[in-house]
Amino acid sequence: MTRLTAILRKDLLDLRLNPWVILPAAIGGTIALVLPLVIAVIVPQVSGESLSESGELEMAVDIMRAQAGGAALDPETAIQAWVFQQFLMFLILIPVLGATSMAAHSVVGEKQARTLEPLLATPITTFELLAGKALAALLPALALTAIYFSIDLVLVAIFARPGVLGALLGPRSLILVFVIGPLAALAALQVAICVSSRVEDDRTAQGIGSFVALPVAMVFVAPLVGLQSVTHLILGGLVAALVIANVLLMRLSIAVFDRESILTRWK
């Protein structure tokens, strides 16, 4: 555990010394914060046409009313709440994307800087090394998500219709942000670390890592946002699937992290 936290602290220090790494995620997150505000609040106010008038978003009203505590929402409030809830997915995924870049760099970056062999010469185990690196990528992503979620709630409280905030603080959103999101993020980051362990240059790691990791996260997050009716069974199933996926991915990461080929074949 001490060695795992040593790697975690080391990679977090690395991030503190190179904060620009999370800049793209920060920019993307900001856009994901502003966009629903524009769509659900500013455009209707400027155009003078409410969201519920067109009738095209009746499905959204049904989805929100089906959620716990949402039965009493009026159509305009329900649609606003639905728009904000849809963008929650991006608030979760965009920080993950930033963290994926860190994770993809984690092993191949050490190898290219020739800093991996001294690390491997310590008593650290492969699990400790990879888990430390995964957590070092995950925690900033979670912190970013928590910050964006808090700002989102403040913006909703100030600008959205009364009742939207309550709907956003429903179990579906909270589970999405605090359970499904982190577990999906961890799965995505582990995929990125697997890729980082197998490729031989940083650009390939970043490219493949992002390409593979983001869909992995979306597979788990998207259904929760999109499904009209989410039962306890679906939620439990998703969480269980994510836990199992993470355990399997950690085993896979350890299996593909071949110290010998990393030390002897990479030049």
Place this chain on the structure above:
Amino acid sequence: MIAVSRLRRTFGDRVAVDDVSFELVPGEVFGLLGPNGGGKTTTLRMVAGLIRPSSGEVRIDGVPVTSETSARLRARIGFLTEAPGLWDQFSVRQTLLVYARLHGLDAPERAVDASLELFGLGDRAAEHTVKLSKGLKQRVALARALLHNPSVLLLDEPTAGLDPESARGVRDLILRLRHDRRAVVVSTHNLDEVDRIADRVAVIKSRLLALDTPAALRRRLFGQRLRIVLAEPAEPVLAKLLAVTNANGALTAAERVLVADLARLPMSVPDLVRRLVEAGAAIEAIVPEDRPLEDAYLELVGVRPGSDGGQTGVRPRREA
């Protein structure tokens, strides 16, 4: 302390290390010599448990290095890798602190302070490693390798690229480690360095070509020789001497120097000196001929001095 037994490692069809065995005791400095690609780094990595041997065994303090024991045994080993491998943006202190924590030291901050002091890095503690000179980077890497007070030190090219002053500092440190009863393996191309600090040397070119003390290696390859410096040309003196003795083949002459191969000399050294004086030779000095270890090394790896250092087709001499 370290026992390496019949170590072999292949990468595909290529045999990197083949049938290498040696042992080290505490307080011994062991030089590992060999050409590039000769298997020195692979041997060190196998000793450190970083890569597995294809066959053979390494034992540290009697415990075999296996995938189950290697992490635990690495706590007893300090490994200086060929490249310093420092994180550019980290300060010297931050770098050492990471390793102190990785080794699970009880008081990492204190251990780092002591290490900075020991290696004279105190005033550089806050500097980013990227800004350090090559010599200082190597010093930080050495401090890192010794941070957890290991009993076994594996040093891969510890003075490569260092200026003479820094190299001397590293050599002094290795001698201190010997004094502290650590077992030190030094892989290097610097033959003069090994000659000065190593108690024994192994010459590896995939296989173990020789293993002995530097002096014994020289003796075995070139015999014990005396250089007799004369005041006049040596050829006529040699001719006179050979006329009255049967020392043909044991003596050679070049300019003002007679070289005597003691193994082939059919008389004692005082006898030889007396006969030289009788032959009218004016002797200025008699000194043991100390051929550089480099000559022994080149002889062993099959490269003739003065050649381009590549493959000459000369078969390497194998240890009996």
